[in-house]
Amino acid sequence: MDQGILNLETLWFVLIAVLWTGFFFLEGFDFGVGILLPFIGKTDEDRRVMINTIGPTWDGNEVWLLTAGGAMFAAFPEWYATMFSGFYLALLLVLVGLIVRGVAFEYRSKNPNAAWRSMWDWAIFVGSFLPALLFGVAFGNLVRGLEIDAAGEYVGGFWALLNPYSLAMGVAAVAVFTFHGALFLTLKSKGVVYDRAVSVAGSMSIAATVILAGVMVWSYIQGDGGVVPGLLPILAVALLAASIWLVRSKIFAWAFALTGLTIAAIVAAIFIGMYPNVMTSTIDPAYSLTVFNASSSTMTLQIMSVVALIFVPIVLGYQTWSYWVFRKRIGREEVTTAPH
Amino acid sequence: MDAALLLARWQFGIVTVYHWLFVPITLGITWMVAIMETAWVRTKNPVYLRMTKFWGKLMLINFAIGVVTGIVQEFQFGMNWSTYSRFVGDIFGAPLAIEALLAFFIESTFLGLWIFGWKKLSPKVHVFTLWMVAFGTMASAFWILVAGSWMQYPIGYVINPATGRAEMANFLEIVTSKMLWSQFPHTIFVGFATAGAVMLGVSAWHLARKNHLEVMRKSAAFASVALLVGASGVALTGHFLGQVMVEVQPMKMAAAEALWETEQPASFSLFAVGDKENSRNAVNVVIPRALSLLSCNNLDCEVRGINDLQAEMVENHGPGDYIPNLFVTYWGFRLMVGSGMLMILIGALGVWFYLRGKLDEHWWFLKLALWVGIAAAFIGNATGWIFTEMGRQPWVVYEVLLTEGTNSPTVPAAWVATSLIGLSLLYGLLAIPAVYLFVKFAKAGPGEESENEDVAASMVY
Numbered sequence: 001m002d003q004g005i006l007n008l009e010t011l012w013f014v015l016i017a018v019l020w021t022g023f024f025f026l027e028g029f030d031f032g033v034g035i036l037l038p039f040i041g042k043t044d045e046d047r048r049v050m051i052n053t054i055g056p057t058w059d060g061n062e063v064w065l066l067t068a069g070g071a072m073f074a075a076f077p078e079w080y081a082t083m084f085s086g087f088y089l090a091l092l093l094v095l096v097g098l099i100v101r102g103v104a105f106e107y108r109s110k111n112p113n114a115a116w117r118s119m120w121d122w123a124i125f126v127g128s129f130l131p132a133l134l135f136g137v138a139f140g141n142l143v144r145g146l147e148i149d150a151a152g153e154y155v156g157g158f159w160a161l162l163n164p165y166s167l168a169m170g171v172a173a174v175a176v177f178t179f180h181g182a183l184f185l186t187l188k189s190k191g192v193v194y195d196r197a198v199s200v201a202g203s204m205s206i207a208a209t210v211i212l213a214g215v216m217v218w219s220y221i222q223g224d225g226g227v228v229p230g231l232l233p234i235l236a237v238a239l240l241a242a243s244i245w246l247v248r249s250k251i252f253a254w255a256f257a258l259t260g261l262t263i264a265a266i267v268a269a270i271f272i273g274m275y276p277n278v279m280t281s282t283i284d285p286a287y288s289l290t291v292f293n294a295s296s297s298t299m300t301l302q303i304m305s306v307v308a309l310i311f312v313p314i315v316l317g318y319q320t321w322s323y324w325v326f327r328k329r330i331g332r333e334e335v336t337t338a339p340h
Numbered sequence: 341m342d343a344a345l346l347l348a349r350w351q352f353g354i355v356t357v358y359h360w361l362f363v364p365i366t367l368g369i370t371w372m373v374a375i376m377e378t379a380w381v382r383t384k385n386p387v388y389l390r391m392t393k394f395w396g397k398l399m400l401i402n403f404a405i406g407v408v409t410g411i412v413q414e415f416q417f418g419m420n421w422s423t424y425s426r427f428v429g430d431i432f433g434a435p436l437a438i439e440a441l442l443a444f445f446i447e448s449t450f451l452g453l454w455i456f457g458w459k460k461l462s463p464k465v466h467v468f469t470l471w472m473v474a475f476g477t478m479a480s481a482f483w484i485l486v487a488g489s490w491m492q493y494p495i496g497y498v499i500n501p502a503t504g505r506a507e508m509a510n511f512l513e514i515v516t517s518k519m520l521w522s523q524f525p526h527t528i529f530v531g532f533a534t535a536g537a538v539m540l541g542v543s544a545w546h547l548a549r550k551n552h553l554e555v556m557r558k559s560a561a562f563a564s565v566a567l568l569v570g571a572s573g574v575a576l577t578g579h580f581l582g583q584v585m586v587e588v589q590p591m592k593m594a595a596a597e598a599l600w601e602t603e604q605p606a607s608f609s610l611f612a613v614g615d616k617e618n619s620r621n622a623v624n625v626v627i628p629r630a631l632s633l634l635s636c637n638n639l640d641c642e643v644r645g646i647n648d649l650q651a652e653m654v655e656n657h658g659p660g661d662y663i664p665n666l667f668v669t670y671w672g673f674r675l676m677v678g679s680g681m682l683m684i685l686i687g688a689l690g691v692w693f694y695l696r697g698k699l700d701e702h703w704w705f706l707k708l709a710l711w712v713g714i715a716a717a718f719i720g721n722a723t724g725w726i727f728t729e730m731g732r733q734p735w736v737v738y739e740v741l742l743t744e745g746t747n748s749p750t751v752p753a754a755w756v757a758t759s760l761i762g763l764s765l766l767y768g769l770l771a772i773p774a775v776y777l778f779v780k781f782a783k784a785g786p787g788e789e790s791e792n793e794d795v796a797a798s799m800v801y
Contacts, residue, residue, distance in 0.1 A: 048801065051801045052456075052800055052801050055452070055455070055456055055800060055801045056452035056453065056455065056456040056457075057449075057452055058452075059407065059448035059449075059451065059452060060445060060448040060449040060452060062411075062448070063440060063444040063445050063448050063449075065411075066411065066414055066440040066444055067437065067440040067441055067444070067445070069414055069415065069418075069440075070414060070433065070436040070437030070438075070439065070440040070441070071437045071440075072433075073414075073417065073418065073425065073429055073432070073433035073436055073437065074429065074433030074434040074436065074437040074438075075433070075437075076429075077425055077426050077428075077429020077430060077433055077505075078426055078429075080417075080418045080425060080429065080433070081418050081422035081423070081425040081426045081429070081748075082422065083418070084415060084417075084418025084419045084422065084425075085418060085419055085420070085422035085748035085750055085751050086750060088419050088748070088751050088755050088759070089755055089758065089759075091415055091419055092419075092758070092759045092762060092763075095411060095412055095415060095763075096762065096763075096766060098408065098411055099408040099409070099411065099412070099766065099770070100766075100770075102404060102407060102408040102411075103404050103405065103408055103770060103773070103774075105404075105801055106400060106401070106403075106404035106801070107401070107404065107773055107774075107777060108801060109800070109801050110397075110401070110777055110781070111777065111780070116773075153422075153749060153750045154750055155750055158755075296429060296430040296433065296434075296507075296508075297430050297500070297507040297508060299507070299508050299509070299511070300430045300431070300433075300434055300507070300508050303434060303508070303511050304434055304437060304438075307437075307438055307441065307442075308441065311441050311442055312441070315441065315445045315449075318445075318446075318449055318450075319445070319449055322449050322452060322453055325453060325457060325460050325461065326456060326460070334800075335797075335800065
């Protein structure tokens with residue numbers, strides 16, 4: 001039965017796509033900064049500069065993930081239940097990464113001991129790299145389709161999730177986020193961190209474009225009955241390729257906007273391609289979870305819609321204000337006045 | 341019991357109790373630091389800025405662990421309890437999503453503004469950001485309790501006959517549930533009592549050494565008031581909560597009292613040794629009529645016992661053992677109440693000594709506040725949760741859904757063992773730097789007045 005697209009289920013599918021886009025756009029550069037920490041941050045001071053560029057806002061960025069997860073639970077309990085139990089061990093690693101990274105930000109500079117700081121620097125690197133990779137793998141699997149049985153459960157086990165295509169999506173996520181993070185540093189730092197970020201952005205613009213282009217070509221040629229890619233992946237690669245030129249011309253703000261749009265285009269491609277499925281079954285298309293058979297009741301969706309309609313604009317308002325308050329670039333002098 | 345289920349229950353218990361060691365401090369201390377900073381903004385008395393800075397740092401060290409362990413809480417319903425999540429998602433998911441949207445965004449964004457905004461915001465706006473964090477923590481407690489109290493007292497729902505799942509029928513009924521409105525104030529008072537106990541304990545350590553007397557006397561006085569008001573509020577709301585329990589979950593209260601037979605009037609048990617084989621107590625020391633008084637405010641009413649309630653459950657739900665773990669509920673309840681009483685006592689002593697100007701004169705009180713006050717707060721918090729959750733068993737949603745069979749069918753015991761061991765190890769290891777930093781900064785004490793200009797730089801990462 002064709003239920004059209006003007007319904008609450010579709011609205012919530014779109015909203016969840018928006019929440020994931022917000023998460024990948026915002027936390028994407030946090031992950032990128034974390035991944036670049038050992039490469040751009042040669043000294044303790046430089047690493048502090050980098051961490052403080054995302055210091056005031058990383059936690060708010062991460063809440064986009066919690067809201068996306070909560071919204072999936074509320075609007076599509078079947079999707080939430082199948083995906084979170086199915087990706088169990090992968091999500092465990094994501095959790096471990098997010099836990100050590102979050103604590104590291106807060107604890108790292110509260111003790112001058114070098115071994116202490118180096119331990120937390122590792123936690124920030126691993127806690128940024130691992131979730132970036134695994135979220136890419138997870139969405140790669142959503143694209144490919146999964147072994148969903150008649151009961152709507154994922155029965156493929158853990159190792160099947162680490163298939164070459166999904167791993168390639170993971171690598172692409174790491175590459176794009178690292179580039180996105182380098183561009184963020186070009187906008188938010190000064191001094192030697194800025195100089196190194198400019199150079200890293202130059203090489204990452206090419207690397208990320210090549211990797212993403214490869215994975216997108218792969219998406220078109222794999223015929224597993226998963227997502228139909230459409231034209232958005234081509235647009236995503238084109239945007240990223242355009243950023244190579246912008247980086248060379250040192251127009252970093254626009255390059256950053258383009259990496260953001262690239263991320264949005266890929267998330268949109270995945271969600272539009274999946275629709276109306278939320279998890280496509282490779283066992284039998286009839287077993288797929290769809291926005292209609294996985295959703296909550298109309299009443300719950302209505303209540304959630306009202307809440308979202310009121311509060312999402314407010315959240316966007318104060319998060320924007322927070323970015324405005326911390327708009328100034330961070331350099332060594334901002335972190336060396338501390339008594340540590 | 342199936343191994344995967346057993347392991348998943350242990351994991352839920354461990355990560356939840358651990359999370360709840362840090363969160364009550366957050367619930368209270370954000371308000372208390374916001375009050376200190378407000379006092380500074382209004383009076384410009386530098387003592388208040390030194391207090392804000394000192395307690396604010398301890399607040400942040402604690403906050404970090406509460407935040408990261410909270411992520412696990414949201415994910416593990418789907419990871420470990422997928423059958424449960426499918427069954428309740430329509431009702432249970434909504435408050436979780438609302439919690440993220442209404443509370444987590446406020447807490448995280450405004451805490452970032454507070455930590456990094458010392459030089460960028462005017463003092464009034466700066467203190468406003470902390471008030472927003474305090475409000476956010478309270479909103480978070482409210483929405484998670486909307487979800488949690490529904491499991492204790494499911495109302496405002498229907499079972500959809502086509503899917504066999506619970507669906508929301510009346511949102512208003514769910515957010516005005518008497519269980520929620522007993523648990524929520526109980527939890528908020530717990531926050532003040534816990535933060536008060538920790539703050540008083542740390543202040544006492546300094547007072548005993550005659551360190552930073554001006555800051556620490558003020559802090560100890562403030563903390564004593566928070567502890568006394570908080571712990572008294574906990575007791576009072578706990579009394580109401582208990583009466584709601586007697587009404588909607590009589591089995592939990594009967595288990596808490598090891599009350600096998602229905603009694604009229606009912607006695608309050610002080611010390612019992614159970615004999616589950618024969619459905620009786622081998623030893624039981626009681627206060628006559630006290631349980632009747634607590635349950636229904638008079639000395640004569642009937643309180644139903646475990647045997648009658650078990651028979652009634654069998655009649656309504658079919659054969660089975662509907663009695664929660666009596667050892668845990670009975671002693672959990674006593675430890676919770678005992679810790680609460682100790683906290684009231686310590687808070688009252690603190691207020692009394694403060695009013696007589698002798699807060700730092702009695703070494704025994706300072707030792708008591710440090711060692712017993714803080715320990716009582718943590719023991720009370722842990723046992724309170726264990727009691728209320730274990731006392732609901734064998735149900736996960738009371739009288740609607742049994743815990744057994746609600747764990748994820750596709751998650752084998754080996755996976756759960758991996759996460760149980762992994763998260764327990766990680767949590768255990770994280771406690772080391774958390775406690776180390778907390779003790780380090782607590783012992784270092786507040787900076788001197790001349791260092792006040794550094795407040796901005798000392799908080800950044």
